[in-house]
Amino acid sequence: MPGTEDAGLPEAPGAVPLSLCVNGKPWVLQIDPRTSLLDALREHLHLTGTKKGCDHGQCGACTVLVNGRRINSCLSLAVMHEGDEISTIEGLGSPEALHPMQQAFIDHDGFQCGYCTPGQILSALAVIEEIKAGIPSHVTADLNAPPPLSASEIRERMSGNLCRCAAYPNIIAAIQDVSGIPS
Amino acid sequence: MKSFTYERANTAAEAVAAVAAMPGAKFIAGGTNLLDLMKLGIEAPVHLVDINRLGLDAIEPTEAGGLRIGAMVRNTDLAADARVRRDYAVLSRALLAGASGQLRNKATTGGNLLQRTRCAYFYNTDMPCNKRSPGSGCAAVGGLSHNHAVMGVSDACIATHPSDMAVALRALDATVEVISAKGSMRMIPIADFHRLPGDTPHLETNLQANEMVTAVILPRPVGGTHIYRKVRERASYAFANIAVAMIVREGKAARLALGGVAHKPWRVEAAEDAPAEGIADIVLAGARPTADNAYKLDLTRRTIAACLGDAS
Numbered sequence: 001m002p003g004t005e006d007a008g009l010p011e012a013p014g015a016v017p018l019s020l021c022v023n024g025k026p027w028v029l030q031i032d033p034r035t036s037l038l039d040a041l042r043e044h045l046h047l048t049g050t051k052k053g054c055d056h057g058q059c060g061a062c063t064v065l066v067n068g069r070r071i072n073s074c075l076s077l078a079v080m081h082e083g084d085e086i087s088t089i090e091g092l093g094s095p096e097a098l099h100p101m102q103q104a105f106i107d108h109d110g111f112q113c114g115y116c117t118p119g120q121i122l123s124a125l126a127v128i129e130e131i132k133a134g135i136p137s138h139v140t141a142d143l144n145a146p147p148p149l150s151a152s153e154i155r156e157r158m159s160g161n162l163c164r165c166a167a168y169p170n171i172i173a174a175i176q177d178v179s180g181i182p183s
Numbered sequence: 184m185k186s187f188t189y190e191r192a193n194t195a196a197e198a199v200a201a202v203a204a205m206p207g208a209k210f211i212a213g214g215t216n217l218l219d220l221m222k223l224g225i226e227a228p229v230h231l232v233d234i235n236r237l238g239l240d241a242i243e244p245t246e247a248g249g250l251r252i253g254a255m256v257r258n259t260d261l262a263a264d265a266r267v268r269r270d271y272a273v274l275s276r277a278l279l280a281g282a283s284g285q286l287r288n289k290a291t292t293g294g295n296l297l298q299r300t301r302c303a304y305f306y307n308t309d310m311p312c313n314k315r316s317p318g319s320g321c322a323a324v325g326g327l328s329h330n331h332a333v334m335g336v337s338d339a340c341i342a343t344h345p346s347d348m349a350v351a352l353r354a355l356d357a358t359v360e361v362i363s364a365k366g367s368m369r370m371i372p373i374a375d376f377h378r379l380p381g382d383t384p385h386l387e388t389n390l391q392a393n394e395m396v397t398a399v400i401l402p403r404p405v406g407g408t409h410i411y412r413k414v415r416e417r418a419s420y421a422f423a424n425i426a427v428a429m430i431v432r433e434g435k436a437a438r439l440a441l442g443g444v445a446h447k448p449w450r451v452e453a454a455e456d457a458p459a460e461g462i463a464d465i466v467l468a469g470a471r472p473t474a475d476n477a478y479k480l481d482l483t484r485r486t487i488a489a490c491l492g493d494a495s
Contacts, residue, residue: 016189033189033231036218056219057286069259069288075215076289079189080233123285130284135263138279138419143268159419160283 018079022047023091033079037071038062040078041088049089049118053162060161063119063126064088070126072160089118092125101125104174112165120161124175127157131179149179185227192232195239195397196366201232203364203393210234210395212255213289215282216298224308225299225315239397242266248403251360254293254396258282258348261292270404273428273438276411277351283420293396296349296359296376297388300342300446301422302331313339314384321384324473330424333472333479334445340384341473344377344447345422351411353448354428354440358400364393370400377447384446407432408494412486413442425479427486431494436462436487444479463487 015030022045029044038055041047041064050073053061057075064073065087093099101121104110111117131149139156140147147153154175155168163171176182192198202208209228211217212235220226239253242264250271252261261267262278282290304310304322311320323331323341331341357373377388390396407430415421426442435457440450454465463484470480 014186014188033187034184055222057215060283060285063285070285071289072215072285075218075286077189077211077214077218077231080211080214080235082191127284130259133263135259136268136275136279137284138276140279143272143275144265156419157284160285 016079018082020078020081020084020086022086023088029078031078033077035078036074037064037066037076037078037081037086038073041073041086044078047088047090051115051118053116053119058162059116059119060123061116061119063123063161065122065126068126068129070123087122089121092121101174101178104177105171108170108174108177109167110170110174111163111167116161116163116165120158120163120171123158123161124154124171124178127154127175128179130157149181151176151181154179184221185224185229187228188230190230190232191236192234193236195234195237195362195395198232198234198237199362199364199366199393199395202230202395205230208232212291212294213257214294215286215290216294220299223306225306234395245400249401252292252399252401254291254398256292258287258290258292258295259284261348262287271351271355271401272409273354273411273430274348274351274401276409277347277413277426277428277442280411280413280423280426281347292348292399295346296352296396296399297390298345299387301345302342303327305342314342314380314387317383317385328473328475330422330443331473331476332445333470333476334441334449335379335447336445336471337380337382337384339382340380340446342380342384342446343443344387344445346448347411347413347423347426347442349373349377350426350428350440350442350448352399352401353450354430354438355405356402358402359396360398360400361390361394362397363391368397373399373448374450380446387446405430405438407437410490410493412490412493414482414486425482425486427483427490429487429490429494431491434459434491434495436491439466439487441466441483444483459491462491 018029020027051061053059055074057072062074134146207229211231239255243251262275268275310322332343359371410429413423413426423443428440430438451466454462
């Protein structure tokens with residue numbers, strides 16, 4: 001297919017065809033239906049920025065955006081994403097031109113080992129969009145008013161992203177910085 | 184994970200026919216619980232029918248003045264719907280108290296109802312569990328039962344139902360709409376949807392083989408102050424020790440359902456509209472805690488009082 005690439009792995013028995021768009025680039029794969037979206041990204045497309053932590057939807061290290069919404073890519077089958085637009089950390093910035101959220105994590109020392117960071121950053125970007133879209137959270141006091149872009153809202157909404165180094169205060173500071181909230 | 188074949192269904196009728204056509208087939212919606220269980224070998228479908236592209240994702244007003252929530256409406260979208268926030272706040276609150284933002288973006292209304300218990304012995308395939316392996320025994324009875332059920336338990340199983348959403352739906356008297364493999368529809372009141380464990384804890388709902396949830400219907404809004412109080416061991420992203428869904432009118436619990444205490448959402452109609460000081464005694468009558476989870480009785484009593492306090 002013109003304009004597409006196959007990662008070139010040998011075809012597994014029972015593999016099914018799959019078209020994905022990752023960071024704006026189309027891919028056509030033949031994939032075992034058991035492959036999670038996370039493993040498709042890492043093992044088939046060699047986009048290893050997205051991390052495998054628990055592989056059970058508990059840690060958030062595998063967070064990616066699918067059609068603009070954040071999900072745990074470990075708890076979704078790749079074949080369920082035919083035609084979807086996937087955004088991963090590789091699509092955000094480059095070492096020469098960091099995305100503002102990436103720069104803010106550096107400026108605020110928002111990590112130590114860095115393993116959870118790609119998931120934290122993808123989740124953080126989605127959190128800001130979710131608040132702007134008026135989606136309430138557990139800490140939203142008034143369900144019938146737009147939720148505030150506040151530190152407590154950010155903290156609650158980031159609870160699906162664990163950081164074993166416990167850089168949480170600096171992660172929140174980085175997100176606040178990008179959101180324009182004084183920390 | 185055991186291998187399986189995969190197909191994508193385009194209509195509800197096609198989906199139920201596809202599952203009925205292959206023994207061992209299952210529907211997959213958000214997948215946030217099923218895939219976890221498949222990775223652990225607790226679920227091993229031979230064929231998956233993907234129902235993510237059926238539609239069934241609208242929230243529409245009903246002629247009776249309620250709402251019809253499509254089975255594929257994601258938890259995030261249901262919690263954020265302006266009508267749900269305004270008229271069924273207990274449901275928004277319950278949804279937002281559950282899981283994480285990432286999971287709520289995938290998890291569906293139908294799938295949330297059908298999620299399995301998080302009992303650690305159900306998850307540990309080295310241990311006996313009557314739910315996972317009928318007849319093998321229950322390791323939780325006499326085991327670590329800190330977060331197990333105190334109401335409606337049996338000698339075969341003391342697991343809880345993990346859903347927050349379902350507790351609010353029980354308080355709201357929702358109805359579950361299902362389609363059979365032959366294409367006929369039927370309605371199941373939420374009260375009859377989930378089962379108590381009895382001798383058959385592996386049977387968790389009254390869905391028949393190959394039936395699929397297509398919608399959840401809410402009746403007209405119930406006026407009053409809507410409260411969902413979830414008590415858990417961290418501030419966010421944890422299952423309930425106990426949860427209380429309450430609609431308070433004139434200082435009384437006009438609706439009352441509990442989560443984290445039983446194998447199903449636990450509504451106590453006898454306590455509804457009872458004098459405030461008597462509610463907890465009615466709720467707790469017949470409780471059968473273990474030494475590990477007897478704290479849930481006091482916690483229930485205090486959380487009910489806190490809910491009434493919230494509304495005053």
